[in-house]
Amino acid sequence: MKRLEPNLLLAISTGFALVLAVMTTVLFGPPEAMLRNPLMAIICAGGFILLNPRLARMMGQPPRPPMINRDTPTSAVWATLFPLIIILLAAIPVFWPGHDYGLIVIIAAVIFGLTAESALKARGGF
Numbered sequence: 001m002k003r004l005e006p007n008l009l010l011a012i013s014t015g016f017a018l019v020l021a022v023m024t025t026v027l028f029g030p031p032e033a034m035l036r037n038p039l040m041a042i043i044c045a046g047g048f049i050l051l052n053p054r055l056a057r058m059m060g061q062p063p064r065p066p067m068i069n070r071d072t073p074t075s076a077v078w079a080t081l082f083p084l085i086i087i088l089l090a091a092i093p094v095f096w097p098g099h100d101y102g103l104i105v106i107i108a109a110v111i112f113g114l115t116a117e118s119a120l121k122a123r124g125g126f
């Protein structure tokens with residue numbers, strides 16, 4: 001078995017944090033969030049993964065390397081902040097229930113899209 005890719009592990013842990021954020025926004029949010037928030041998470045994350053590389057090429061930006069690489073050993077420490085941010089965002093509906101937390105889902109989905117794009121770059125998909 002090959003060594004596990006750290007960018008893939010980051011994307012998986014951020015994905016679990018995104019699921020937690022969607023669950024708390026559905027459980028502690030308004031009733032109409034039950035269908036809207038999961039769909040919004042899928043659409044925002046998928047849209048970010050598909051459209052961000054094209055937009056970067058159109059704007060003439062140089063290609064970015066994966067988030068975690070061997071050239072910068074501290075990048076793994078900084079990358080652990082992404083799941084932590086989403087977990088902290090997921091705690092907000094628990095303490096202040098009853099509001100619409102669609103923005104939390106959008107922010108968490110974009111952060112997950114960023115880590116998933118990094119995992120695809122590390123694998124050689126982008």
